Amino acid sequence: MTLKVLMVTQWFDPEGGSAAQAGVIARSLKRHGAHVEVLTGFPNYPSGQVADGYRIRPYLRETLDGITVHRAPLWPSHDSAATRRMLNYLSWAAGAGVVGALRAPPADAVLVHSTPGTAGLPALALKATRRLPFVVHVQDLWPQTVLASDFLASGRARRLERPLHLMCDTIYRHASAIAVTSPSMAPRVAERGVPSDKIRVAANWADESIFRPVARDEDLAQRLGLTRPFTFMYAGNLGPYQGLDTLLDAAALLRDRTDIGIAVVGGGVREQALRNRARTMGLQAVQFVGPVPFAEMTPVLALGDAHLVSLQDLPLFRMTLPSKLQATLAAGRPLVGAVTGDAALVVRESGAGPVVTPGDAPALAGAIRNLADLSREALADRGRRARAHYVDNFSEDVSSRVLLELLEQAAGTRARAAA
Structure with a gap:
């Protein structure tokens, strides 16, 4: 039986740089036999300008590389101003929550590409409204990433610290499993009260169709x-x-x-x-x-x-x-x-x-x-x-199998609960 996965990620193709990693993961899961659809935003990384060929609208459905993509609205920004950056993160989380409730396809499990940490919020909504289990793939640690950034004044960082900790603790508590991208992340996640057997290392890999040895041109x-x-x-x-x-x-x-x-x-x-x-x-x-x-x-x-x-x-x-x-x-x-x-x-x-x-x-x-x-x-x-x-x-075969195993376990838990 084909595993149906909904990937929740603020960043997705055609965004490049580190934002391209979500597409790499989605295509890999598809190659390994899963049916994958993606809930994401309108591309604007890293410039903060909406990519050519797109305009912000309440909803857009398209197909990229054989993967159905559901795009939710957001406030496009990626500059150093904290207010605009947080507006970008939160506007997408809210938009994705609505689009997920109205447009997301049937799925066995959700994979959260967790960067920013607010990407887990639509998954919480999907679990509450549709009982979809989710696995969090932590790309960068929140709230540490936000609190250590230089675009937050110390006073604002102190005000945000408690609600960000609460958000992260809630997401991790409701997740079926948590995958981290480097070994040192695991004990930091465990410090939040997450059982160690709920945490696995699944390092990111490169798009191996692009990043490969070739001769100089x-x-x-x-x-x-x-x-x-x-x-x-x-x-x-x-x-x-x-x-x-x-x-x-x-x-x-x-x-x-x-x-x-x-x-x-x-x-x-x-x-x-x-x-x-x-x-x-x-x-x-x-x-x-x-x-x-x-x-x-x-x-x-x-x-x-x-x-x-x-x-x-x-x-x-x-x-x-x-x-x-x-x-x-x-x-x-x-x-x-x-x-x-x-x-x-x-x-x-x-x-x-x-x-x-x-x-x-x-x-x-x-x-x-x-x-x-x-x-x-x-x-x-x-x-x-x-x-x-x-x-x-770090190859695709090594890490993608860890993610598939965690998603299959989450889907199995849901099936047993429904039986």
Whole structure:
């Protein structure tokens, strides 16, 4: 009997960057035999502008890659203003609650792609109104993510702390199971009173149709202006937590290395500020490529001789495996990890490249120099190690089976209760 899954996620295709992970998971569950439909919002990540071809309306049904998608209205925003960001989160949660009640298809279980944490609210409504069990796949810990963010003043953070804790505790208590994306998240969830046998690790994986090893395309390199002998690349969201000012500072320390180019691929709320700063600093080696459609990333990533995976050194991020890490490993690219905690451990274990302290520009510049001085064969060996580590630890087959098992258990519990 086919398992019917309703995935509840604020972010979904055609949104890119970390927001693309929900689509990766949905398509994987479908490939593994589940019937999947998605309850989501109108695409506006990471720019905060509604994507071309869409306009906000009370409801939209469409089909993407054979998956029926139900879109609920929201207030589009993804800037650094706390009020607008929370309005974005809460407006979608409310809209999805209504659309879910009126339009959601029959399902055996619900999978909550929990980022932001408010994504669990429509699932609570579905459980209350239609008795649908749900599994929460925690992408980032709430309320820690909100309370640690720099867009909340201390007074507002204190006022929000109690209601956010209450929301998260309610969602976790009513969930059939909780999957976390990194090992260090599990004890933090358990601290909230969640039984340990209700928690499983299901790390995110990359879209393996896109993030895979391919040969360098010299024509594309010429078109993008990435023609120096060694290209160090950052490809992803240009947000406040990626610490990309450190990359610019490292580039300034590498002015003597005319063989090294720095490529910045992607968009986000800090894109213009980074462009302006690079221009002011006179960083001729830094090339801003801009956003690239997710489906076209395969050959672009191959132009990076080594890649940067970076997050600011905040306590919360020590429990985070950013989706960019799995994507870079899956693509078989050498990398520098400007990360701490679980992510740093993965980089070290993979053998794909060095780990440096986030925010340490001289250390990052030194790591880039060392990689640029390696032979092509030595770089290729690091790329092979990256790919092998991904296949053994983070592949679709490894983690999707954990999610399917949890969803099947939730559906089985519901069936037994109804019998």
